[in-house]
Amino acid sequence: MASLLQRSFPRTPSPLSTGERIRRGHTGANYKTNxxxxxxxxxxxxxxxxxTVFSIISVSLLAVEKMSDLNPLFFTTLLQAVIAALLMNTYVVGLNQLTDIDIDKVNKPYLPLASGEYSVGTGAMIxxxxxxxxxxxxxxxxxxPLFVALFVHFVLGTAYSINFPLLRWKRSPVAAAMCILIVRALSNPTAYFLNMxxxxxERPVVFxxxxxxxxxxxxxxxxxxxxFKDIPDIDGDKLFGIQSFTVRMGQKRVFxxxxxxxxxxxxxxxxxxxxSPGLWNKVITVLGHxxxxxxxxxxxxxxxxxSKAAITSFxxxxxxxxxxxxxxxxxxxIFAYGPGRSSHQPPRWPRPYGEAAVGLAGASGRSPSLLPVRDAQQTNVRRNCYYLFTTRKSMADELPGSRDNGYT
Incomplete structure (x- = not known):
């Protein structure tokens, strides 16, 4: 399969001869470290x-509702997700290097394929x-969710780099940006959160x-x-006809x-x-940003x-x-919600009087007359609001004995 992959991604033809690239210092030979x-x-x-590691750990922690959720299964699944994602990341960045060897000799001559430390066959095998x-x-x-995240990364990473008809989307600045946006901002955070x-x-899907x-x-x-990734690469992109936003608009404007x-x-x-609610939430979010x-x-x-070095550093x-x-x-x-309440729990909206009365009584195992006065008052308000918009019939007629059990 590696040999098939190698044959499928021929090097981009360079408009410069080997001697000219050496004269201009565009080869990676001087970057070999052995x-x-x-x-x-x-x-x-x-x-x-x-x-990749930071994003997976961070969004995985968003699914944690209590300390007991940090169990061995959580850490095992987290490790599996990180390893699988890093392997897919290696495929994507490696494929990009395989298809950009001559471009990288101009833009990134320190990379193993551009410098000659790795052969094309070695890169294809990895x-x-x-x-x-x-x-x-x-x-x-x-x-x-984990498999979907990997599959989306594979499809878009392949379409971004591979030099096949209708593909190699990196040649289009809009398509290139969409590939990165979908993977980094949409697919990965959502999928790895749902993975946990x-x-x-085994909880319901929430966001x-x-x-x-x-x-x-x-x-x-x-x-x-x-x-921004194309700002320091403007020379190589111009040389090989990659119409990035930087090539079209200029470095300063894109910056x-x-x-x-x-x-x-x-x-x-x-x-x-x-x-947002919570003092610590305000302090950390506002001050940190x-x-x-x-x-x-x-x-x-x-x-x-x-300075290309300064731009790359930035x-x-x-x-x-x-x-x-x-x-x-x-x-x-962690700090957005008070103690004892999960961020995933829906708000407790008022319910119809019948459901409220049965729910309160059933939850306590006592008759409604033994419920706290506060609960009885809340139930009474819900009951009256419900009847105000549904029927004019008296609540006392609907619940026999309700006038004697603390509901009115």
């Missing part, structure tokens, strides 16, 4: 590995084995406010990552669009935190857009902000 651990490290794209093991683990675990909620705890906030903020982050989007995301998070927004703005103002800084956001999300879940 260090196998460094090669594995670079091939896996460590910033995506860290982002990519194929990672894909097979990821799907195998997802199938063995038996969690449909349904597969581990707590903290998950909705995470999805909203990560939508901004995903768009920014999709746009400030990215900064504006992130600041908007932080404003949204601060507003949500300011109106205010610090991140201020730090981002200060670094953006001092960035030299003419791109890694955006990923650190991405990690920090996932560190904040579990705290929003």
């Amino acid at each position: 260090n196998p651990w460094n090669s594995i490290y670079q091939f896996s794209r460590p910033h995506t590995v860290i982002g 990519v194929t084995s990672s894909l097979i093991m990821s799907f195998w683990l997802g199938w063995v675990v038996g969690s449909w 909620q349904i597969h581990v705890y 707590p406010r903290s998950l909705i906030l995470a999805t909203a903020v990560m939508t901004f982050f995903s768009i920014v990552i999709a746009l 400030w669009i990215c900064i504006s989007l992130l600041e908007m995301a932080y404003v949204v998070a601060i507003l949500v935190g300011s109106i 205010a610090v991140l927004a201020t730090t981002l703005w200060a670094r953006a103002k001092s960035l030299d857009l003419k 791109y890694m800084f955006i990923w650190k902000l991405f990690y920090a956001e996932y560190l904040l999300i579990p705290f929003v879940r």
Whole structure:
């Protein structure tokens, strides 16, 4: 299968001869380290590995309602999900490197395939084995949310990179951004939360406010990552005809669009935190995002857009902000609700008088007359409101003896 994969992804033809690339310093030969651990490290794209681990742990914790939920099954399932996701991540980033070898010799000459440390056959073997093991683990675990997350990542990651008709969506800036947005902001947070909620705890499908906030903020982050990743790669993209937003609009304009989007995301998070219940929720959400927004703005103002090294460093800084956001999300879940009440429990709306009376009596095992006065008063209010909008018939006629048992 590896040989088939290798034949299916021919290198993109380079408009530069080998001698010209060497003269311009575009080969990766000078980046060889002969260090196998460094090669594995670079091939896996460590910033995506860290982002994947942080996101899965963070959204998995959103399903925890009480300390007893942190049981061995939780940690076992979490480990399985992380390993399966990292294997799929290796497939996606490896496939992208296989199809972009000549482009990476310009943009990222330190990568193993671009530098020549890995042959195309070695890269194809790593990519194929990672894909097979990821799907195998997802199938063995038996969690449909986990398998769906892996499948979505596989489909979009393949469509993003592979050089087949109607595919290689990275050539379209909109399609490329949508691939990253769907995986990072929609599919992964939702699926890995439901992996715990349904597969581990066997609870109904719910979408707590903290998950909705995470999805909203990560939508901004995903768009920014999709746009910003092409800013330092503008030379190679121009050379090989990749019409990214940076190529079309220029580095400076795309850079400030990215900064504006992130600041908007932080404003949204601060507003949500300011109106959320609980003091700790307000403090952590508002203060945490205010610090991140201020730090981002200060670094953006001092960035030299003419330095590729500075732009690349800033791109890694955006990923650190991405990690920090996932560190904040579990705290929003923990402090957003008072003790004894789960974020997944629906509000207790008033019920019709009959259901309320039977429910109160049945729950206590006593007659309604023995219920606390407060409960009796609440039931009386519900009963009268219900009858006001349904019938003019007296409640005393409907419940015999109700005038004698504390209901009126």
